[in-house]
Amino acid sequence: MTLLLLKVNRLSAVFWDVDGTLADTEMDGHRPAFNLAFQELDLPFVWDEALYNRLLAIPGGLRRVKLHAETCGVHLSQNQLDQVRDRKRVHYLERVRQGHVNLRPGVKRLLQELNRAGVQQWIVTSSGLASVMALLEQIQKQIPSFDGVVTSDDVASGKPAPDGYRLALERSGANSAASLAIEDSAAGLSAARAAGLRCLLTPSLWDADALRESGDEAAAVLNHLGDPGQPATVLSGASCQEGAVTLKYLESLLSVPDR
Structure with a gap:
């Protein structure tokens, strides 16, 4: 019995969302890229932060x-949507290269710790490759480097x-009971849970739904993962004594009963 418990509590894999979880991509990356695409294609849309905040639902x-x-009141053909996608992608890639998109607090530190411990790390995202x-x-x-990417x-x-998470579990060979997802949104939380994964939620400032829906679903909810001089705040779930999400903290979440 004790041996089985130790095996369950050892973390096998972590599946990372990208937009809003790994990095702050939305407001300074995707949003202005969409606006530039709209302008180029003569579409009558301008997404300010308040509007984009609502649209992220x-x-x-x-x-x-x-x-x-x-x-x-505007109907866009599939060709127009494809043009928006293609032009937006060009502008987003340029903004990334210009350094407008930054990692969220604690991401770099935790990625490195998990890598040293030999934990598999995969990206699972609704963004394109x-x-x-x-x-x-x-x-x-x-x-x-990540062990794999599912887009x-x-x-x-x-x-x-849950398609992305199920595919990542299949490709990684990881046991869902010994794995975790890290997400920032209500949609991501639902996807992870539907795939049988416990989920640590670090909600984006713009996703109020994530906070409302997380109580019965997330293993824990924190404002971010925490860094030296920038401690994380636990909004729901187990206390984080060091003020930072660590391998030890993630493994403790594997023992949180499903609700």
Whole structure:
């Protein structure tokens, strides 16, 4: 019995979301990139921070564009949506290369600690591969390499569907009971839980739904992962004595009963 408990409590894999979890990509990355694409394509949309904040409740960038256009009485053809996607991607990649997108607190530190401990680390995101690779190229000197990447290009349905997490579990060979997801959104939390994963939530400032829905679903909720001089605040779940999420803290979450 004791041996089994030790095996369950040893962390096998961590699956990282990207946008809002790994890095602050939304407000200074994706949002201005969309605005530049709209301008180039003569579309009558400008997404300020307040509006984009509300639109982030809609998972998926193109779905966000399509639904927002419809509320404005504008029907976009599939060709127009494809053009938005392509031009937005160009501008987003350029903003990443210019250094507008930064890692969230504690991410670099935790990535390095898990890498030293031999824990598998995968990316599972609803973003496209090109956007993810651009970010990884920009930050690759700061962080260890990931063991694998699952993007929207790999699955039929993005978050809140669990497809991405299920594929990552299959490819990694990791045991879901010995693995964790790190997310920032309500959609990501739902996707991870539907795939049978416990989830540590570090909500984005703009995702109020994540905080509302996390109480019965997340293993723990913190404002960020914590760094020296920038301690994390626990909003729900087990206390984080060191003010930073560590391997030891993550392994303690594996023992949190499913609710």
